[in-house]
Amino acid sequence: MTSLKEDLKKQIIEQLNLEDVQVSDIQDDAPLFGGGLGLDSIDALELIVLLEKHYGIKITNPEKGKDVFYSINSMAEYITSPKG
Amino acid sequence: MNGEIIFRKDEISADDFTKQIYKNSKLDYSKFYKMDLLSKFAFLGTEILKAHSKKITEYGDDEIALLFSNSVSSADTDIKFQKSYLEEGSPSPSLFVYTLPNILIGEIAIRNKWFGENLFTIFPKFDSDFFANYCNILLSKNTEACLCGWINILDENVDVFLFFVEKTEVNRINSPLNSEALSILYKK
Amino acid sequence: MKIFIGAENIISPLGSSIKENFSKLKDNVSGIKVFNNAGFKKEDIYLSKIPISPVGKYGFLLDTCLKDIQKNIPPELFTSPKTILILSTTKGDIEKTLVGTIENSAGALQNKFSLKRFPIIVSNGCASGVIAINTTANLIRAGIYDNAIIVGCDVISDFVLYGFQSLFAISDEPCKPFDKNRKGITLGEGCAAVVLSNTNSIFKEPPIEYIEGTSSNDANHISGPSRTGEGLVRTVKNTLALADMNEKEIDFISAHGTGTIYNDDMESMAFGRLGLNHVPLNSLKGYFGHTLGAAGVIETAVCLQSMRNNILIKSLGFENQGTPKQLNIIFENIKQEIRTVLKTASGFGGCNASLILKKI
Numbered sequence: 001m002t003s004l005k006e007d008l009k010k011q012i013i014e015q016l017n018l019e020d021v022q023v024s025d026i027q028d029d030a031p032l033f034g035g036g037l038g039l040d041s042i043d044a045l046e047l048i049v050l051l052e053k054h055y056g057i058k059i060t061n062p063e064k065g066k067d068v069f070y071s072i073n074s075m076a077e078y079i080t081s082p083k084g
Numbered sequence: 085m086n087g088e089i090i091f092r093k094d095e096i097s098a099d100d101f102t103k104q105i106y107k108n109s110k111l112d113y114s115k116f117y118k119m120d121l122l123s124k125f126a127f128l129g130t131e132i133l134k135a136h137s138k139k140i141t142e143y144g145d146d147e148i149a150l151l152f153s154n155s156v157s158s159a160d161t162d163i164k165f166q167k168s169y170l171e172e173g174s175p176s177p178s179l180f181v182y183t184l185p186n187i188l189i190g191e192i193a194i195r196n197k198w199f200g201e202n203l204f205t206i207f208p209k210f211d212s213d214f215f216a217n218y219c220n221i222l223l224s225k226n227t228e229a230c231l232c233g234w235i236n237i238l239d240e241n242v243d244v245f246l247f248f249v250e251k252t253e254v255n256r257i258n259s260p261l262n263s264e265a266l267s268i269l270y271k272k
Numbered sequence: 273m274k275i276f277i278g279a280e281n282i283i284s285p286l287g288s289s290i291k292e293n294f295s296k297l298k299d300n301v302s303g304i305k306v307f308n309n310a311g312f313k314k315e316d317i318y319l320s321k322i323p324i325s326p327v328g329k330y331g332f333l334l335d336t337c338l339k340d341i342q343k344n345i346p347p348e349l350f351t352s353p354k355t356i357l358i359l360s361t362t363k364g365d366i367e368k369t370l371v372g373t374i375e376n377s378a379g380a381l382q383n384k385f386s387l388k389r390f391p392i393i394v395s396n397g398c399a400s401g402v403i404a405i406n407t408t409a410n411l412i413r414a415g416i417y418d419n420a421i422i423v424g425c426d427v428i429s430d431f432v433l434y435g436f437q438s439l440f441a442i443s444d445e446p447c448k449p450f451d452k453n454r455k456g457i458t459l460g461e462g463c464a465a466v467v468l469s470n471t472n473s474i475f476k477e478p479p480i481e482y483i484e485g486t487s488s489n490d491a492n493h494i495s496g497p498s499r500t501g502e503g504l505v506r507t508v509k510n511t512l513a514l515a516d517m518n519e520k521e522i523d524f525i526s527a528h529g530t531g532t533i534y535n536d537d538m539e540s541m542a543f544g545r546l547g548l549n550h551v552p553l554n555s556l557k558g559y560f561g562h563t564l565g566a567a568g569v570i571e572t573a574v575c576l577q578s579m580r581n582n583i584l585i586k587s588l589g590f591e592n593q594g595t596p597k598q599l600n601i602i603f604e605n606i607k608q609e610i611r612t613v614l615k616t617a618s619g620f621g622g623c624n625a626s627l628i629l630k631k632i
Binding site: 145146150155156157159162163165166169174175176177180181182183184185186187188189190191193194196197198199200201202203204205206207208214217218220221222225226238 | 312362363364366370371372374375378379390392393394395396397403407410411413414416430431434435436437438439486487488489490491492493494495502503506510514619620621622623
């Protein structure tokens with residue numbers, strides 16, 4: 001689970017062009033949106049692309065993204081949990 | 085800026101040219117890194133102009149018209165966006181939103197909270213007649229000043245020229261304009 | 273100086289002449305159909321597509337549209353140095369090439385129609401068409417030109433479709449502007465032209481008067497409109513003020529109405545703030561789809577037809593109130609005298625533009 005979270009942070013930094021942000025800057029439980037990273041609605045859509053590209057998970061409704069992308073923890077949780 | 089070189093690209097630095105200018109100008113704007121090259125250069129040029137001429141920021145929020153132009157439209161970003169779905173597996177939303185040349189006007193407006201007139205035109209080369217005429221037209225309507233720019237970016241070719249036109253500075257509008265007159269050097 | 277607007281023409285899935293297009297609109301017939309294997313994942317997508325080969329479609333549409341305009345105004349106008357062609361487009365012939373396509377199309381037009389001046393190209397996102405008309409009127413009022421042909425053209429491409437899909441902006445059914453159950457845009461393509469002049473005698477059919485027009489930026493977000501409709505409010509206020517008119521004089525509003533939650537909500541907020549929510553209003557995107565750079569010109573051409581025929585066209589796709597502020601959406605065609613029309617447009621980059629037309 002820890003390396004998944006590490007990977008997620010690296011992937012997010014790369015996918016969202018977060019210059020000058022290190023893996024150590026992103027806390028596992030900190031809100032990704034409305035926090036210090038300055039992510040907006042377009043970044044949320046890029047995270048949907050990220051999930052599909054790296055984990056083969058498709059989100060077809062961007063509204064669902066709000067819960068999934070709340071934090072690194074919630075993302076990792078979603079990736080590892082069984083889906084119907 | 086006004087014919088004088090105020091910053092030169094550092095070829096050895098790991099940072100690209102826009103990041104160098106950003107840091108050198110001591111700017112702090114988190115949206116900067118999301119922008120495409122067109123918007124970055126337009127944004128940086130505007131910030132440098134504002135630093136040089138404080139009165140730009142004294143205008144009312146809808147008194148400045150934004151008049152920009154180039155010849156290649158958003159081709160630089162278009163190529164990157166096309167690559168995202170042809171080669172990288174999926175169309176990128178953060179690239180797609182920059183595949184219109186007028187987005188750079190939006191970025192300047194957002195940064196400065198300017199609600200004035202907007203126009204983006206495409207010309208084969210910088211058309212000083214058009215800018216001179218159209219600035220005069222807008223200045224005779226509701227506009228008090230025009231922030232104008234030629235922002236032409238494709239691959240390594242960067243040709244950026246911005247100028248600010250006010251009602252009192254009539255002479256400046258009529259001079260034939262050349263691309264070296266601003267602070268950003270372009271490299272082929 | 274009075275500015276006259278007329279000689280309108282439209283080429284779209286509804287037809288290849290203004291008469292054909294307006295006839296279909298009166299019958300409330302839509303150009304939107306489902307296309308198989310159209311999207312990024314080869315899924316079915318609703319689009320408003322002209323049924324000709326995509327190869328050379330962009331250039332063909334421009335040529336055909338302008339040839340028709342040539343029949344409707346004195347031929348010597350095209351080649352006069354006091355005539356300018358304005359091209360309104362977002363992506364040009366993007367399927368052909370990504371670099372230089374728009375410039376090439378404009379150059380081709382100059383050659384083909386022996387224009388004295390290289391066309392002026394306006395590329396301001398979805399507000400391009402209205403901005404192009406306003407820019408032209410300003411240039412004529414300044415005496416730089418006497419006459420102008422404004423042509424708007426955009427075609428459907430994988431580039432644009434995939435892009436909007438990445439934003440989850442494409443509706444999985446024909447778009448429903450302002451409706452409670454709207455799910456996004458339907459892409460469309462088309463080409464339209466209008467002629468502006470400082471002389472009314474150049475027109476075969478009596479022209480309408482172009483009164484005024486302005487643009488204003490939302491200064492909010494590059495791809496999402498201001499929640500309060502700030503830019504749209506300002507442009508309409510400015511246009512009314514420059515026209516020396518008040519909002520009570522507007523008989524009909526041809527809105528932008530794309531079918532996305534954000535855009536249509538924003539327009540309702542703006543028209544509410546302007547005191548215009550009781551004015552009959554429609555969006556034409558249920559007929560043409562969203563034609564991007566062509567939209568402002570296509571929809572202005574329809575305004576002219578509506579004014580000539582005194583018919584307000586039903587806002588196709590609308591069934592139930594679905595915006596924070598109520599609007600007077602045209603539920604079915606209405607025959608009534610239309611004297612003064614407000615046309616608005618909004619687009620990516622926070623662009624908003626408006627113009628006012630008035631019967632002479």
